[in-house]
Amino acid sequence: MKLLVIGCGGVATVAIHKCCQNPLFTEICIASRTQSKCDALVEKLKDKTSAKLTTATVDADSFDSLVALMKEFKPHTVLNVALPYQDLTIMDACLEAGANYVDTANYEAEDTDDPEWRAIYEKRCKEKGFTAYFDYSWQWAYMDKFKEKGLTALLGTGFDPGVTSVFTAYALKHYFDEIHYIDILDCNGGDHGYPFATNFNPEINLREVSANGSYWEDGKWVETEPMEIKREYNFEGVGMKDMYLLHHEEIESLAKNIPNVKRIRFFMTFGQSYLMHMNCLQNVGMLSTTPVMFEGREIVPIKFLKALLPDPASLGPRTVGKTNIGCIFTGIKDGKEKTIYIYNVCDHQECYKETGAQAVSYTTGVPAMIGTALVASGEWSKAGVYNVEEFDPDPYMDMLGKYGLPWVVDENPVTVE
Ligand code: NDP
DSSP states (O other): OEEEEEOOSHHHHHHHHHHHTOTTOOEEEEEESOHHHHHHHHHHHGGGOSSEEEEEEOOTTOHHHHHHHHHHHOOSEEEEOSOGGGHHHHHHHHHHHTOEEEESSOOBOSOTTOHHHHHHHHHHHHHHOOOOSBOSHHHHTTHHHHHHHTOEEEEOOBTTTBHHHHHHHHHHHHTOSEEEEEEEEEEEOOBOSOSSOOSSOHHHHHHHHHSOEEEEETTEEEEEOTTOOEEEEEETTTEEEEEEEOOOHHHHHHHHHSTTOOEEEEEEEOOHHHHHHHHHHHHTTTTOOSOEEETTEEEOHHHHHHHHSOOGGGOGGGOBSEEEEEEEEEEEETTEEEEEEEEEEEEHHHHHHHHSSOHHHHHHHHHHHHHHHHHHHSTTOOSEEEEGGGSOSHHHHHHHHHTTOOOEEESSOOOOO
């Protein structure tokens, strides 16, 4: 099976390592903006896999550049692990070239000052009640186009979204008649030794974290100020951590796809040093995406900041500790209320030894490969655009264990107030 991977950053590095371990993928073309990164990865992997590996340069913002590459390589499936800005262009190119599409993050506009985008965004904020710059409406709108072409688009197969949504489908299938409350807890107990760095693309990460929080309750969105809701939780493998309520993309798809759900919240842990730096950078305007003139040339503050911060892909060797990500579900089984917690604990140094990347890239890259493999093998193929919780979770859960992300079901967990 021919796979085209677009992007060659932290997540892609892990996804490609894992694709090389899966005999389903016989030919893999790695294409990104900087071809030298793709070539360096092929050098590392070529003697460890039977897959034929090639590389290419592609500008994923250019439909023509993507279509030319896809028509030449003829992939069965395209795994998009570039940035959310490129989602729609890559989906358009897949439709044109006849390839299935897989990604790990929903569409986000790069230029949030574009008046055409802003008009649609502001209408959506009013109608739906949340102000995040990203939402699924753009990609869900491709449903009929993928159906007409008989192609599958699988959205959001990272860890969160991705595994957290598959955990939900699995809990509903095996443990509950109805799920009423979902708390998604994302804990990174890793320490990279820098006062401030982001574990994945800084632009995407900082935009997400500095935005308003929100959660789904009784059929509608409830918005909060950034970091307004704080809780403490004692995470297996990590210990006690502060965590904060954020808006997160899987809340939107789970609210649509899980019948009778009453509340969905997402919490992420942050240390005081991270929050202090982020607040300071925001207060001085360094998180802005609006270009400013500096010494005669235009610069985008957050892009300049990205150039100064450590490259997330370089954090692997220095990060120690564990991540713990999972979901606490409360619902009804046979008329009785019950609660379970499904989670994975992952060790940064073990991930680094295996793939050269830290656990945040690892916990995203492994599920990216699994979703791609299920689409490619036909087990998860259905013409149209779907989120991962809309498929049978069992083969995905089996592969999580097999490819390095074993999970635990705790049937008597501590809940979050
Ligand atoms: P990186 O910034 O490390 O890598 C992005 C890659 O995309 C780089 O190789 C970059 O090329 C390439 N790229 C960017 N723009 C273009 C373009 N126009 N054309 C071609 N290639 C391009 O990001 P990560 O690996 O950390 O993240 C990848 C994706 O995974 C993101 O969408 C992120 O939101 C998502 N993610 C999802 C998570 C989940 O759990 N669902 C968790 C973490 C991340 P270059 O090297 O030239 O810059």
